[in-house]
Amino acid sequence: DGGITQSPKYLFRKEGQNVTLSCEQNLNHDAMYWYRQDPGQGLRLIYYSQIVNDFQKGDIAEGYSVSREKKESFPLTVTSAQKNPTAFYLCASSTTSLYGYTFGSGTRLTVV
Amino acid sequence: SQQGEEDPQALSIQEGENATMNCSYKTSINNLQWYRQNSGRGLVHLILIRSNEREKHSGRLRVTLDTSKKSSSLLITASRAADTASYFCATGGEETSGSRLTFGEGTQLTVNP
Numbered sequence: 145d146g147g148i149t150q151s152p153k154y155l156f157r158k159e160g161q162n163v164t165l166s167c168e169q170n171l172n173h174d175a176m177y178w179y180r181q182d183p184g185q186g187l188r189l190i191y192y193s194q195i196v197n198d199f200q201k202g203d204i205a206e207g208y209s210v211s212r213e214k215k216e217s218f219p220l221t222v223t224s225a226q227k228n229p230t231a232f233y234l235c236a237s238s239t240t241s242l243y244g245y246t247f248g249s250g251t252r253l254t255v256v
Numbered sequence: 257s258q259q260g261e262e263d264p265q266a267l268s269i270q271e272g273e274n275a276t277m278n279c280s281y282k283t284s285i286n287n288l289q290w291y292r293q294n295s296g297r298g299l300v301h302l303i304l305i306r307s308n309e310r311e312k313h314s315g316r317l318r319v320t321l322d323t324s325k326k327s328s329s330l331l332i333t334a335s336r337a338a339d340t341a342s343y344f345c346a347t348g349g350e351e352t353s354g355s356r357l358t359f360g361e362g363t364q365l366t367v368n369p
Contacts, residue, residue, distance in 0.1 A: 148297075167354055177356070181317075186260075186344060186361040202356070238355075244289050244301030245357065252296075 145169045150235050150248035156256050157222070157229065165220045165251045167235035173246070174239065176218035180204060181250075190233075193218055203237040224251065229256050260288075260345040260360030268366040275332040277363040279345030280325075286348055288321055288328050288359065293342045302330075302343075337369045 145248075148169040157163045169178065175194050179187040189202030193212040207226025212218055222229045232252050236245040263278045279288070287306045291299040305312045306323045307329065313321045318331040334338055342364050346357040 175355075179359075184361075187359040189356060191357055215368075236299075244291075244304055245299070247297045247298035247300070248323070250296070 146174065148235060148237050148246050148248040150233075150251050152251060153249070155251055155253045157253060158256055160224045160255070162221055162223050163253065165222070165233055165235075165253070167218045167248060168216055169218075169237045169246070170216060171237055171246060173237035174215070175237060176212070177236045177238075177245065178202075178210065178218070178220045179234045179236065187234065189253060196199070207251065227251055260347055260358065262345060262360045262363045264341070264343065264363060265361070266366070269335060271335060271337055271367055273335055273367075275335050275339070275365055275367070277330045277343050277365070279328045279360055279362075281328075281345075281347050282326065283347075285323075286339045286355075287345045288319075289348060290319060290328075290330050291344045291346060291359075293362070298344045298353065299344065319348050325355075329356075332365075335365075337367050337368045340367060341365060346351070 151166045177192040178190040181187050181225050188204050190208050190228045193199035193208040196215050199212050209221045235248040238245045258334050260279045260281045283296045289304045292301045303314045303319050305319050316333045321328045342362040343360045346359045348357050
């Protein structure tokens with residue numbers, strides 16, 4: 145079955161550490177996205193990529209970094225520069241926006 | 257910045273009743289989409305309506321779009337307990353690969369059995 149997989153489901157980070165969230169899709173989608181969701185709120189775009197080896201900053205890119213070396217993979221690194229990283233992180237992919245986004249099941253990151 | 261604003265923020269109804277959620281947006285759009293999110297899960301795409309469409313149906317879902325008022329509504333008919341979830345509208349730009357969506361803050365729907 146085609147889909148988008150995020151791992152891990154839960155992640156705990158100590159202050160000052162970098163952590164990397166994985167996102168893999170086998171849908172052959174060109175575009176991939178990372179969103180952050182805080183409790184009771186909507187989604188805010190962190191980074192997105194339309195093609196391999198290219199990505200653009202979203203609305204809240206500070207303290208985050210990404211890479212897109214393969215079409216299937218779009219990992220997100222939450223760096224120590226991100227002051228408030230505790231949140232639910234969602235990865236998505238799409239072909240044209242006509243068909244909407246396909247989302248992963250999310251990674252919940254907690255700073256301890 | 258959030259493009260869409262949903263109203264109400266929370267809605268509680270009885271099973272069998274209809275649920276109506278509204279979304280307002282600020283700038284011109286090419287399409288508007290509705291998504292559903294069960295607690296602690298990813299979002300699921302429900303329906304897309306293009307800017308030149310006024311109404312669209314999918315099963316028990318009915319979406320309307322009024323571009324003059326920059327607003328949309330999602331109607332769920334004959335609601336079920338399994339419809340309990342958060343519902344988000346999202347506005348999109350060009351219908352090409354990699355077009356970014358901007359999401360609203362969502363309506364939390366609770367359907368009581």
